[in-house]
Amino acid sequence: xxxxxxxxxxxxxxxxxxxxxxxxxxxxxxxxxxxxxxxxxxxxxxxxxxxxxxxxxxxxxxxxxxxxxxxxxxxxxxxxxxxxxxxxxxxxxxxxxxxxxxxxxxxxxxxxxxxxxxxxxxxxxxxxxxxxxxxxxxxxxxxxxxxxxxxxxxxxxxxxxxxxxxxxxxxxxxxxxxxxxxxxxxxxxxxxxxxxxxxxxxxxxxxxxxxxxxxxxxxxxxxxxxxxxxxxxxxxxxxxxxxxxxx
Numbered sequence: 001x002x003x004x005x006x007x008x009x010x011x012x013x014x015x016x017x018x019x020x021x022x023x024x025x026x027x028x029x030x031x032x033x034x035x036x037x038x039x040x041x042x043x044x045x046x047x048x049x050x051x052x053x054x055x056x057x058x059x060x061x062x063x064x065x066x067x068x069x070x071x072x073x074x075x076x077x078x079x080x081x082x083x084x085x086x087x088x089x090x091x092x093x094x095x096x097x098x099x100x101x102x103x104x105x106x107x108x109x110x111x112x113x114x115x116x117x118x119x120x121x122x123x124x125x126x127x128x129x130x131x132x133x134x135x136x137x138x139x140x141x142x143x144x145x146x147x148x149x150x151x152x153x154x155x156x157x158x159x160x161x162x163x164x165x166x167x168x169x170x171x172x173x174x175x176x177x178x179x180x181x182x183x184x185x186x187x188x189x190x191x192x193x194x195x196x197x198x199x200x201x202x203x204x205x206x207x208x209x210x211x212x213x214x215x216x217x218x219x220x221x222x223x224x225x226x227x228x229x230x231x232x233x234x235x236x237x238x239x240x241x242x243x244x245x246x247x
Contacts, residue, residue, distance in 0.1 A: 091196065091197025091198075092196040092197060092212060092220055092223060093220065093223060094220050094221060094222065094223050095219065095220060096219070096220050097217070097218045097219055097220070098118065098126070098214045098218040098219075098220065099119075099122075099218040101195065101196075102195070103118065103191075103192045103195050103196070104117070104118050104119050104218075105117055105118075105119050106118075106191075106192065108163075108185040108186060108187065108192075109168045109185070109186045110168070110171075110183040110184065110185055110186075111168060111171035111172045111174070111175040111180075111183055111184040111185075111186075112172070112175075112183055113168070113172075114183070116183070116185070121159050122218070123216055124157060124158070124159055124216060125156065125157055125158040125159070125213070125214060125215055125216055125241060125244065126158065126159055126161070126212075126213070126214040127153060127158050127159070127160045127161070127211070127212070127213050127214075127237050127241075128161050128163055128211065128212045128213075128214075129142065129146065129160075129161075129162055129163070129209075129210075129211040129212075129233055129237070130163045130164065130187075130193055130196075130198055130207070130208065130209065130210045130211070131143065131162060131163070131164050131209055132164065132206055132207040132208070132209060132227075133164065133166065133207070134164055134166040134170050134171055134173075134174035134184070135170075135173070135174050135177070138209070138227075138228075138230045139164075139209075139230070140174075140178060141230045141231060142209070142230035142231060142233055142234070143162055143174070143178055143180055144178055145230070145231040145233075145234045146160060146162070146180075146182065146233075146234050147178065147179065147180050147181060147182075149234050149238065150181050150182065152238055153237075153238070153241070156238075156241040156242070156245065157216075158213075158241055159182075160182040161182065161183060161184070161185050162180070162182065162183075162184040162185070163184070163185045163187050163192065163193075164184070164185075164186070164187060164207075165186070165187050165188065165189065165190045165193070165207070166184075166186060167186060168186050171184035171185075171186060172184075190207065193207065193208075196210075196212070198210045198225070199225070201227045206227070208225055208227065209225065209226060209227045209230065209233070210223070210224065210225045211223075211224045211225075211233040211236065211237055212224075213237050213240040213241060215244045221240050221243070221244055222236060222237060222240035224236045224237070
């Protein structure tokens with residue numbers, strides 16, 4: 001009877017161990033619950049430890065093919081950050097041709113309610129002065145100086161444009177208040193300014209003040225930048241035009 005009872009107890013332990021082993025291969029939580037049923041069994045603890053190691057290895061083997069299928073390498077994939085679209089900057093320099101710039105064909109709104117592109121003035125000298133902000137003291141002084149010397153630009157056959165990022169309504173008020181005889185163009189989001197590579201002042205917080213003169217063939221003959229001496233832009237533009245006439 002004692003031998004039969006011992007055999008039954010050993011078979012019961014074997015059956016329990018088999019259940020633990022089966023559970024360990026499938027569900028680790030079930031393995032732990034089985035282990036608590038035999039708290040003094042070393043085999044149960046070893047089986048639980050082996051099952052956890054096996055589960056971890058299986059998870060690693062399952063993750064590796066997904067990474068390899070995605071990138072070909074076992075690397076960590078981070079979400080990309082998308083930047084806002086930027087404008088390609090290539091500073092307009094003396095000697096370059098305006099016709100090679102996309103801004104030559106851009107249609108802009110004028111202060112008198114019209115639309116215009118620089119390409120419509122092909123074969124005619126162009127004077128473009130970029131000013132930071134309409135109705136500010138420096139810009140008013142510059143625009144009025146161009147107004148006072150406008151007849152000299154007309155005699156040279158040149159077309160004068162003032163350009164800023166102000167709205168057409170703001171430019172209209174600015175032109176009417178100062179009786180400007182030439183149109184002011186609105187450069188939305190300062191796209192033309194950025195494309196021409198005009199640098200800002202005061203660490204970039206103040207748009208740059210720059211004047212360009214292009215001859216009848218579209219070649220840039222003047223690129224003048226001076227934030228403080230606003231009226232000097234007019235003198236430099238006239239000097240460049242007169243040099244072209246002599247040439």
